[in-house]
Amino acid sequence: MSAKKVNIVTLGCSKNLVDSEHLLKQFEANGFETVCDSNEPSDIAIINTCGFILDAKEESISTIMDFIDAKERGEIQKLYVMGCLSARYKEDLIQEIPEVDRFFGKFDFDEIIRELNLQKRKDLLFDRKLTTPSHYAYLKIAEGCDRACAFCAIPQFTGRYKSVPIDDLVTEARNLANTGVKELLLIAQELTYYGIDLYGSHKLPELVQELSKIEGIEWIRLHYAYPNHFPNELLPVMRENPKVCNYLDIPFQHIADNVLSNMRRNITGEQTRELITRIRKEVPGITLRTTMLVGFPGETEADFQELLQFIKEARFEKLGVFTYSHEDDTWAAKKFSDNIPPEIKQERADLIMETQQAISEELTSQKIGQILTVLVDRKEGKYYVGRTESDSPEVDGEVLISSGHQLKTGEFYRVKINSSDLFDLYGEVIL
Numbered sequence: 203m204s205a206k207k208v209n210i211v212t213l214g215c216s217k218n219l220v221d222s223e224h225l226l227k228q229f230e231a232n233g234f235e236t237v238c239d240s241n242e243p244s245d246i247a248i249i250n251t252c253g254f255i256l257d258a259k260e261e262s263i264s265t266i267m268d269f270i271d272a273k274e275r276g277e278i279q280k281l282y283v284m285g286c287l288s289a290r291y292k293e294d295l296i297q298e299i300p301e302v303d304r305f306f307g308k309f310d311f312d313e314i315i316r317e318l319n320l321q322k323r324k325d326l327l328f329d330r331k332l333t334t335p336s337h338y339a340y341l342k343i344a345e346g347c348d349r350a351c352a353f354c355a356i357p358q359f360t361g362r363y364k365s366v367p368i369d370d371l372v373t374e375a376r377n378l379a380n381t382g383v384k385e386l387l388l389i390a391q392e393l394t395y396y397g398i399d400l401y402g403s404h405k406l407p408e409l410v411q412e413l414s415k416i417e418g419i420e421w422i423r424l425h426y427a428y429p430n431h432f433p434n435e436l437l438p439v440m441r442e443n444p445k446v447c448n449y450l451d452i453p454f455q456h457i458a459d460n461v462l463s464n465m466r467r468n469i470t471g472e473q474t475r476e477l478i479t480r481i482r483k484e485v486p487g488i489t490l491r492t493t494m495l496v497g498f499p500g501e502t503e504a505d506f507q508e509l510l511q512f513i514k515e516a517r518f519e520k521l522g523v524f525t526y527s528h529e530d531d532t533w534a535a536k537k538f539s540d541n542i543p544p545e546i547k548q549e550r551a552d553l554i555m556e557t558q559q560a561i562s563e564e565l566t567s568q569k570i571g572q573i574l575t576v577l578v579d580r581k582e583g584k585y586y587v588g589r590t591e592s593d594s595p596e597v598d599g600e601v602l603i604s605s606g607h608q609l610k611t612g613e614f615y616r617v618k619i620n621s622s623d624l625f626d627l628y629g630e631v632i633l
Contacts, residue, residue: 207235209244209278211269212333213262214252216340216389216425218285222250223330225311230331232320238333243277246318253287253359262287270301282317284310289359290530308359309345328374335579337612338385338421338595339378343371343409347391348399349428351455352466352534353498353526356391363391365400368409372416379418384612385577386419387594392428394436404433414445420614421445421577423594427452429477430468437484447591448485451520453493457512458505461498466533471512478516489592491520494554497547498526499538506550513557519565520598521558523551559624566599566622573632576601576617578609588615590627599625607631 208229212222225248226236237244247269251262262285272278284306288295292305306314315322332339347356348363375386388410390396397405413422422445429452440446456462457471469477482488494513496506513521525547528535578588579595585602586609593599603609603617609631617629 206233206246207237207244208246208248209237209240209242210248210250211239211265212250213265214250214286216387217342217345217391218250218252219333220330220340220342220389221285221308221311223333224327225314226331226333227326227329228311228315228320228323231323231326236331241272243272245278246280246282247272247278248282248284248314251283251285251287253285253290253355259287266299266302270299273301282306282314284308284314286356286359290355328370328377330374330378332378332381332383334595335611336382337577337579338387339383340387340389341371341375341378341413342366342389343393343396343406344390348395349392349430350466350533352464352537353495353529353532355529355532358531360391363395363399365396365398365405367400368397368405368412371409372412375413375419376416379416382418382612384418384614385421385423386413387423387425388413389425392426393424394428394431394433404435406433407436407439410436410439410446411443414443419445421447421591423447423449423591425451425594429454429474432477434480434484437481440488441485448488449491449592449594450481450485450488451491451594455493455495456498456501456505456509458501458508461501461505461509464500464534464538465495465498471508475512475516489519491594491598492518492522494521494523495526496523496550496554497542499534499541501526501542510554510557513554514561517561517565518558519562519592521554521562522597523554523558525551562599563622563624566625566627569619569627570622571619573616573618574601574627574629576603576615576629578603578611578613578615580611581609588617599627601627601629603629603631605631607633 210222212219230236253259269281273281280303282304283302286308288305289307295305344365346360346363459471528540574590576588578586580587588601616632618632619627619629621628
């Protein structure tokens, strides 16, 4: 008799991905055949949803409906929904989509295990079945958020900030290293608050140092820092520890003071500029990735022009942009009217990306002639495709390597950069 098959479909961010990987490991330990993000028939399908913004919610609902169709065709026996959307709108979803066998919250792993009469393997709590390439993994260091950004609903369904103890994270990271992981991507709703709830002070620098001691871990990458009360003691660690990538993902959202105030970001434009100057001074050569939010209620044309000028001056190595959307029960939705037309929001976002593309193209071209360390992720056509320490998976550029030599996925190589385009580099291995 063949093993039952479970398919876990993950939507949204890498934090959801980590949850799914832990759950996959528990199913695997209970004798299930496990697949992820697959359309093939299965006994059980679990959709791990995102509920962050309108587009993500629509994708989650669309995916649920697709799987309901598959269930009606007999391709799925049981359909469950978990994650952020389910946590946020559970009662509404139960009423509106009764075809789903059961809805679970974001953290209801034990309930899922009980629902299916599985044995919870406590000895595997720090183990995961990776769905990323085997040489890199996301490490979620905390859940929840204590910030109160006006546009964000996430704290409503994730709760207060809850740091994972350092010892637990070291155990999980060591287990990942033992499976061949060489790059850890640290994630949380925001990294820089790490440790305050558990230890009474910022502990991200200490955590990074402890993780860097693990044999086999070569790169540690930091995602989702918060600019207000940034822990400056992290900067010497980034500068001096060779395992910490010269890379920081730190969403600034805006630069105009009145917009920042209305967003409840608790930082001014001047303080933002000072922080960027400090980071770049203390960590020479750092790559800064940031995110901007345009169209927030009350953003004037002058505010937007100030933001656009700031982007030209700051010359971020990586930048993304979102348009504002009202989210249920957020402070902004309660206090402000969504008074900027969608077409104006989109025009502003397009102009920012047009400006950033010119900056990115220029900064990328400056790497021509350099010899960079590249981690190979895969082979694609005639190229091996990898990343430098300046590039995170999925969101940043890549290095396309033409080589007469056979390269190994998950290995580091020295690559001479010969050319570039808008975001990507092209080079050859130097042996």
